[in-house]
Amino acid sequence: MRILLVGAGGVGSAVVPIAARRDFFEHIVVADSQQSRAARAVAGVDDPRFSAITLDASDRAQVEAALREHRCDVLFNAVDPRFTMPLFEAALAAGAHYLDMAMSLSRPHPSEPYRMPGVKLGDRQFALDGAWREADRLALVGMGVEPGLADVFARYAADHLFSSIEEIGVRDGSNLVVDGYDFAPTFSIWTTIEECLNPPVVWEDGRWHTTEPFSEPEVFDFPAGIGPVECVNVEHEEVLLVPRWIPARRVTFKYGLGEEFIGVLKTLRKLGLDSAEKVRVGGAEVAPRDLVAARLPDPATLGERMHGKTCAGTWVKGLGKDGVPREVYLYHVVDNDWSMREYGSQAVVWQTAVHPVVALELVARGVWKGAGVLGPEAFDAVPFLDLLHEYGSPWEMREERQAAA
Amino acid sequence: MRILLVGAGGVGSAVVPIAARRDFFEHIVVADSQQSRAARAVAGVDDPRFSAITLDASDRAQVEAALREHRCDVLFNAVDPRFTMPLFEAALAAGAHYLDMAMSLSRPHPSEPYRMPGVKLGDRQFALDGAWREADRLALVGMGVEPGLADVFARYAADHLFSSIEEIGVRDGSNLVVDGYDFAPTFSIWTTIEECLNPPVVWEDGRWHTTEPFSEPEVFDFPAGIGPVECVNVEHEEVLLVPRWIPARRVTFKYGLGEEFIGVLKTLRKLGLDSAEKVRVGGAEVAPRDLVAARLPDPATLGERMHGKTCAGTWVKGLGKDGVPREVYLYHVVDNDWSMREYGSQAVVWQTAVHPVVALELVARGVWKGAGVLGPEAFDAVPFLDLLHEYGSPWEMREERQAAA
Known part of the structure; x- marks a missing residue:
């Protein structure tokens, strides 16, 4: 290859x-x-x-x-x-x-942006599915960590843990801190603004709908010592990908932004500083979002100053194979000290980078194959999760409290 | 004239x-x-x-x-x-x-910006006091509403209400709202950022010192139905002007920004978007603060959408003429509906504009005269306050609860 x-x-x-x-x-x-x-x-x-x-x-x-x-x-x-x-x-x-690892961008619904989707994430790519099939070529879309591993987890849960699924909720959180900065996002601010300020999308009862940004706040208790983090709905590919292959009544993505980051994003929106459209300022033309990004340190360069762990995972609730209510959280944690020491990459970036390499290895070896525009959940999850162990970065599962019957 | x-x-x-x-x-x-x-x-x-x-x-x-x-x-x-x-x-x-109505800008202390002043507001103007005296010309500085009327109030209190003054605190607040905007400051955002994010200055025990921005938050109860508003220390000319002419142990300026505005300003600072220095973004050069201003509506154009009142005033605490502890708030309120109807100007802008006109009338009539660089408190307050009545915009005084003896 x-x-x-x-x-x-x-x-x-x-x-x-x-x-x-x-x-x-x-x-x-x-x-x-x-x-x-x-x-x-x-x-x-x-x-x-x-x-x-x-x-x-x-x-x-x-x-x-x-x-x-x-x-x-x-x-x-x-x-x-x-x-x-x-x-x-x-x-x-x-x-x-x-x-x-990120799909074609969405465009909000022109009149009801916080009620229904307009052009959805990935729509422009799925529109070409026929051409990819005809060419007998594979377009493996959304194959980072989230989307990516999160979708693999959903597929694993559907195949091996549940007989029916009520809800699939991707939950992402960290306890990463960056020394020496008042405020230093650990991931691209351009992308974070895009996914957090666009209307979040939710799959429910057979259709997609959108909400106001930062909707349905919940405190999710992350494993590996990270602990409780405030999470809110954001626009993310998993919500568009998972329902195409896995039956579930509800699919959500909630990002553990924490209160401070949510406050910053709300303020950027309030002041119109989230916009990616150029505006005229004096003699110059500049997109406010590009200026915001230019003022912040490059997240990829912050690894040496970062401490803590980041966790990506998929929480699934439904009936187990035995028909008994079950709730699990399948997850993957990267410790920044480990990723810096082993690979010289900060945790968030490393966690995004490892999964597409695993996927390409499966494609190269003929384990994952197909034609058309396919998400990670279109393939068998087991070889992926096994190979991840071989990459030295194992996934884990937490059995949650039993849901009320 | x-x-x-x-x-x-x-x-x-x-x-x-x-x-x-x-x-x-x-x-x-x-x-x-x-x-x-x-x-x-x-x-x-x-x-x-x-x-x-x-x-x-x-x-x-x-x-x-x-x-x-x-x-x-x-x-x-x-x-x-x-x-x-x-x-x-x-x-x-x-x-x-x-x-x-606003004096030459400050420059923070190079090593201890939140402990002591560097170049103070007006320093560059006061440095030329001798030249103005020699030319026998008057430079009346800080003669808007705040600074301006607030300083006149301080002078009035010192001359007519108190035998000794413990503290003079300018307090500014409003209940103005702007219909149709998520966020629309009623005064120049450029100036608001300048005065709020520079280290606030405080006069205490014979010297000026500075603090962290937004220090000493207090809830001040404004008159005329405005009610309680969260106020914080900001850098303002009164603190530099009043002590030059009026003996007081302490002089402060607190701005009733309210929680939301304080949050916005803190975020702008956190992201480096308060800076007035140009930065490079792609091929363009732009000062973040200019971009912020360009994204917000022009406050002068918002009068028709504004409702509520704005209050400027000076709170004074000390011993009354009879030696008994006394506390008063001298203030001036403008109702936006009134200023729009009478003058077609929104309240904050109108309130800033009226006082220099009153002062110029006093200078033209020879009531206020002098040579050199002088603040409003260098002149007799009574003719000013009387003339303000004639302009249809009276001032008022609230006797506060007696201070603990």
Whole structure:
């Protein structure tokens, strides 16, 4: 397998040392709009299977040419979701497989944004499902940690733990702190604003609906010493992916932002500073969200100052295989000290980067195969979860209190 | 008296209809960097005593030339405090008197910003006191509502109500709401950020010191139905002016921002979006604070959507003329419905605009006279407070509960 990895930001750079320990691929071409970033990512490992090129991810023709020139079988998209569509289309046109960790962006409903979805996350990709099937190529979408591992957990629960499922709720939280900053998000603020301020989407009784941002706050008690964190509904791919393959009455995604972060995001929205549209200020034109991102430290550079653990997981409630009410939380924890020591990557970035590598290994070995636009829950979860152990980063399961019968 | 009014923003424009009802001056030239703004302000009154010109307030030579060309006796500075020094220097050079409502800006102490002042508000102006005296010209500084009327109140209390003063605390609060906006400040956000996020200054026991922003929160009960509002220390001119002329053990300024506004300002600071220094974002250069201002509605245009009252006043605690502990709050309330109906100006802007006009009338009539850089408390308060009644906007006094002896 020859892979074109597009994006040498936090996650893309973290992919390199993870993949370098595996032997399932022949070559990975690391591409970035900044040659220096791609070169730095490759220089981090002493491995001739990696090379670096410059590439503009927004230029479909250029991406297609790179896929052909480097004879890549797979395009691995590790840039922000603004570039999903050109990359997705370039892979299809070049006859390559495709993997991403964030799907094509949504557009709110024009008149009822907080009641019903408009264009949903991934809609533009699923619209091309027929073309991918016809080309007999696989577009594995939403294959990071969340979405990604969270969807694998949902599939595992449906196949091996439950006879019927009432609710699947992805829950993400951490106790990470960053020394020396008043405020320093541990993940891309651009993406966090996008997913938190768009109307959250919920699957319920056979249809999707949306709510006001930050709806249904709950305190979720995270494992591994993280403890209780305030979580709220946000827009996330799992809610759009899981119901396509797994029957459940309700699917939600709640992000453990914590009170402070929720307050910051609400203020950005109140002041119109969340907008990604350019506005005129004096003689200059700038998107408020880009300015916010420019003022904050780059999360990928904060690993040395970070402490704590991050937890991604899927909580499932329903009837067990024996017909008895059951509630479980399937989860994956990364300790920042461990990921920094082992891989030189901070925990959130590392946790996002490991799962697509595992998935590509399963595809390379022919364990996961298919054609069309498919989510992680379209495949057998067991080989994935087993292989994750081999990557030194095991998942776990917590049996929750019995639900009221 | 011929006046060059520099700035046809909210306050400058509100000055025009107030002055138009008075006969103490011969002519007012309204100057603004945008010809259309100056022309619009003048067009609002049908009075040949007003004319409009274009002027760059940052260009000292241009301002000086305008003073001479239009034979103005007084420069009335109604632009934001970034332009205070060029205007102040231009007036001195042209042999004109000068009035402003906000003094030259401060610079925090380089190593101990939250413990001691660096360059204080007005320091650069007071440094030229000798030159103003020598020129026998008056620079009446800090002569809006706060600073301005608040300082007049302090002088009145010292002369007529107290034998000794323990504390003078300016307290500003409102119950104004703006229909149709999530968040819409009723006063310049640029200035609000400047005064609220700079280290607040406090006069105590014969010296100035600074604190962390938002220090010493207290709930002050405002009169006229406004009720209790959360107030915090902010940097304000009164604290620098009052102690120069009035003996008091302690002088503070607390702004009734309310919890929501305090939250917004804290978040702007946390994210570095308060900065007035330009930063690079993509190909553009922009000051975060300018972007914040550009995203919010212009407060001067919100009058029709505003409801409620704004209150400015001075709380004084000490021993009365009879030696008995006394506590009073001297205050001035403007109801937005009234100021919109009577003058077409929103309450906060109108309240800032009326007091410098009253002061100029006292100067024109020779009631207030002097040479040098002088604050409002350097003059007899009684004629000012009497004249305010004549302007249809009376002040009031509330006798507070007796302090513990």
